[in-house]
Amino acid sequence: MNKLPHIGSSIFTVMSKMATEYNAINLSQGFPNFPVDGRLTDIVAKLTKEEVHQYAPMSGYPTLLSKIGQLVKDAYKRTLQDDTEILVTAGATQGIFTSILALIEKEEEVIILDPSYDSYEAPVLLSKAKPIRVALNDDYTPNWERIENACTSKTKMIVINNPHNPTGKILTKSDFESLEILLEKYPDIILLSDEVYEYITFEKKHISAHTREKLLNRTIVASSFGKSFHVTGWKVGYIVAPEHLMHQIKKVHQFLVYSVTSISQMAISRYLDIVSVEDIGKMYQEKRDYFRSLLKDSRFKLMPCEGTYFQVVSYASISEEDDVDFCKRLIIEHGVAAIPISTFYADKTDHKLIRFCFAKDNTTLEEAAKRLCAI
Structure with a gap:
């Protein structure tokens, strides 16, 4: 097979x-x-001699969950419940994969905006669901009319990537307003917002789904410490989602990886105290x-x-x-x-x-x- x-x-x-x-x-x-950063490698060196080498809690170390909650609050003015709305994942890709596998059922549809990261489609197919690939405009801005025309009664999720890989584009306030209007028409659609490059923006500042009040109860946001702190090989990311979605995601996560590398979690937790x-x-x-x-x-x-x-x-x-x-x-x-x-x-x-x-x-x-x- x-x-x-x-x-x-x-x-x-x-x-x-x-x-x-x-x-x-x-x-x-x-x-x-x-x-x-030498400060991070120094932290790791010290941790090797501490008792941090066994399984971490399934959702993530409480200290790291608390630091993530503070990071989101500082960056986006959003207050999270650490124990129910945050999950540390083995890289953002695992968080995305797990979310789709947990929430998408057979024959449902997931809208993916092309050009798109290749890891979005695979979990949709493995869920026996249907990926609906919708092309961005030639300037890589979203065509909201085209996206809305792709929505049906079977559409369960829309995946956005902001800032966007591979093009480097950033969604605007107008884009989010159009997205909110669209989702009001389809109350059962979940938004999956891949924001792994959220801290790598330039003249235009990143607008996160975290800041959109209308979207919070139906949105999963994926982030990456690997991207932000230049440690891609550590494969440590996290997702944020409302409790009713996170409950389902954790069911899959516990059997897929159970928990993420303990020493990496503790190192990042301590590093967050000293890095900007x-x-x-x-x-x-x-x-x-x-x-x-x-x-x-x-x-x-x-x-x-x-x-x-x-x-x-x-x-x-x-x-x-x-x-x-x-x-x-x-x-x-x-x-x-x-x-x-x-x-x-x-x-x-x-x-x-x-x-x-x-x-x-x-x-x-x-x-x-x-x-x-x-x-």
């Missing part, structure tokens, strides 16, 4: 493997290559601006980047190849790995756009840009 017959290795796996084979600079997969999330966006804005300055004289056209640590560029003036073939040639002939945007679409829409990750040290960005400017 093949439950996911059309799904093979992800494009991230393919491109990273090719980058290794050809000794290319890997700007494809979204992970930093610069050192973790306000500094994260500033650091990445400097990297974005530097990477863009390095590419300004290249033949690539830089697209807007409002958030995330990804820069989308057009190669239309360089080649007529499809984006997958262009990315493969970019690795083989020029030694730089990127991600083709068409792979984020159900119908493989190809606008001659590719995505670079600029969460790298300056030396890496400089060498990559040197190779790209030579094309």
Whole structure:
């Protein structure tokens, strides 16, 4: 039996493997290559000698749950019940997967906005439900009329990603107002808001679903310490949801992973006492601006980047190849790995756009840009 017959290795796996084979600079997969904050590694070093090596509580360590509640309150003015509305997950992807598996039933429909992260569709299919892929506008803003036309009596969930991977777009106040009007017409639809890049925004500040009073009783928000604190390998995230939804999500979570790595949870809990999330966006804005300055004289056209640590560029003036073939040639002939945007679409829409990750040290960005400017 093949439950996911059309799904093979992800494009991230393919491109990273090719980058290794050809000794290319890997700007494809979204992970930093610069050192973790020394204060955090110092905390970990001390924790290795403490009694924190056994199972953590299923929902998360109470101290970390309390710190998450304070983080959300400080950032978004939302007050949470730590024990019933917060769940620490093995990365945001596990939180998203678990939420969909817990709440979506056979033959129900889930609207996913393309281009979209590839982990949204799989749990829908495994639930024997139907993913409804709705394309964003060409400028990557939501087409609310198109989204509403896709809603039916079977629609159970809408998934949004804000700030958006791969495009770096941020939803506006007007977008949320349109979303609220739509959801008023469909009171049974749940909103799943993937906000893993919430602290990596630039000129425009991120508007979170946490701040939308009308949405709180029907929304799951997914966040990622791995993204925020540059420790993607730790796979620690969290979700926030109203108690009636979280109760169902925890039923699945306890059998899927039970609890998340104990030492990582305790380290992040202590780190939250000394770190400011306000500094994260500033650091990445400097990297974005530097990477863009390095590419300004290249033949690539830089697209807007409002958030995330990804820069989308057009190669239309360089080649007529499809984006997958262009990315493969970019690795083989020029030694730089990127991600083709068409792979984020159900119908493989190809606008001659590719995505670079600029969460790298300056030396890496400089060498990559040197190779790209030579094309």
